Amino acid sequence: MENIKLENLNYKFQLHYETRYTKIYSESENKVILIQVVNHFIPIDEFKKIFNRSTEIIKSEKLNKVVFDKRKMSVFHQPSMEWYFTEWKAEIAENYQVVKHRKILPEDNLFIQSVKIARKKLDETYPDAKYKQLDIQYMESLEEAIKN
Amino acid sequence: MFNHASNILLLFFIILLLGGIIYFYLKYTHLQKRYLEKDKEIADKIEEITTQSTMLQMQNRLTEAYAMDVESSRFELTAALDELDKAHQILNEFNIDLKKEVQIRTLDLQKQNSKILQFAFINAHKTRAPLARVLGLIKIIQYNKSSILEEEVLNMLISSANELDSVLFDAQFILSEVESQNKI
Numbered sequence: 001m002e003n004i005k006l007e008n009l010n011y012k013f014q015l016h017y018e019t020r021y022t023k024i025y026s027e028s029e030n031k032v033i034l035i036q037v038v039n040h041f042i043p044i045d046e047f048k049k050i051f052n053r054s055t056e057i058i059k060s061e062k063l064n065k066v067v068f069d070k071r072k073m074s075v076f077h078q079p080s081m082e083w084y085f086t087e088w089k090a091e092i093a094e095n096y097q098v099v100k101h102r103k104i105l106p107e108d109n110l111f112i113q114s115v116k117i118a119r120k121k122l123d124e125t126y127p128d129a130k131y132k133q134l135d136i137q138y139m140e141s142l143e144e145a146i147k148n
Numbered sequence: 149m150f151n152h153a154s155n156i157l158l159l160f161f162i163i164l165l166l167g168g169i170i171y172f173y174l175k176y177t178h179l180q181k182r183y184l185e186k187d188k189e190i191a192d193k194i195e196e197i198t199t200q201s202t203m204l205q206m207q208n209r210l211t212e213a214y215a216m217d218v219e220s221s222r223f224e225l226t227a228a229l230d231e232l233d234k235a236h237q238i239l240n241e242f243n244i245d246l247k248k249e250v251q252i253r254t255l256d257l258q259k260q261n262s263k264i265l266q267f268a269f270i271n272a273h274k275t276r277a278p279l280a281r282v283l284g285l286i287k288i289i290q291y292n293k294s295s296i297l298e299e300e301v302l303n304m305l306i307s308s309a310n311e312l313d314s315v316l317f318d319a320q321f322i323l324s325e326v327e328s329q330n331k332i
Contacts, residue, residue, distance in 0.1 A: 043214070111206075
């Protein structure tokens with residue numbers, strides 16, 4: 001598989017999966033799976049398909065950190081986020097011990113505000129959810145997300 | 149007497165003043181509490197409205213995005229249908245060509261079949277007569293020792309052999325025709 005350079009970073013990424021909504025890369029040195037959104041929104045069915053495919057890649061490449069780059073997104077979808085937090089994150093933590101999640105948000109106040117509201121609602125609805133024990137951090141750049 | 153009365157008056161005035169102060173203090177704290185409660189209520193309302201407004205704006209974006217996605221899918225579907233239509237046309241043309249090809253091949257096969265029948269007929273009948281004559285003449289040579297007869301029989305044998313050769317040449321010609329058609 002071909003090595004790809006992203007944003008002039010000194011990391012070698014390998015492209016595993018590509019749709020009109022996302023590209024999924026792996027970076028073996030830091031054991032990172034990078035889910036990079038390339039569209040302004042992702043319908044929930046596609047969203048689930050992409051993350052289920054990511055699970056397969058995490059399993060086969062033995063990765064332990066998820067970087068979710070949402071900088072291209074402008075549409076936030078609450079049900080997708082709910083599934084991603086309560087089901088997908090719990091599944092990969094339980095089955096593959098992936099507890100590190102790094103996210104990069106777009107520079108869009110409405111989007112950031114929507115994430116905050118949804119997260120608050122989620123915390124209230126699922127007080128004992130597994131995702132609360134995970135290491136989830138928001139980063140400013142791809143480099144920062146991979147390094148930290 | 150006057151002094152005593154003025155003291156009582158002063159005391160009464162002080163009590164009245166203190167009562168007034170306490171009353172106004174209690175009134176003030178009560179009002180302040182109510183204002184704070186109102187403030188919180190207003191802040192909560194503002195937060196709720198902001199949240200609803202944010203969610204509504206995002207919902208609008210989502211609706212627009214779905215509409216755009218549907219439009220883009222429709223566009224892709226139209227393009228795919230066009231492609232399918234083109235492929236269908238090519239397939240139709242190919243089918244027509246194929247029909248023609250099958251007809252040509254069938255005609256060729258019919259021709260070949262008739263040649264093969266002709267060849268079979270030559271094998272069965274035309275080669276049989278001169279060959280039978282050759283065999284008969286060989287028997288005559290075996291049983292008759294006369295040299296005059298032998299010469300006559302030999303001539304007949306040569307003639308029959310030539311006839312057989314000519315028949316076999318015809319058969320070979322038919323076979324070569326069938327072979328050349330097969331190569332086409």
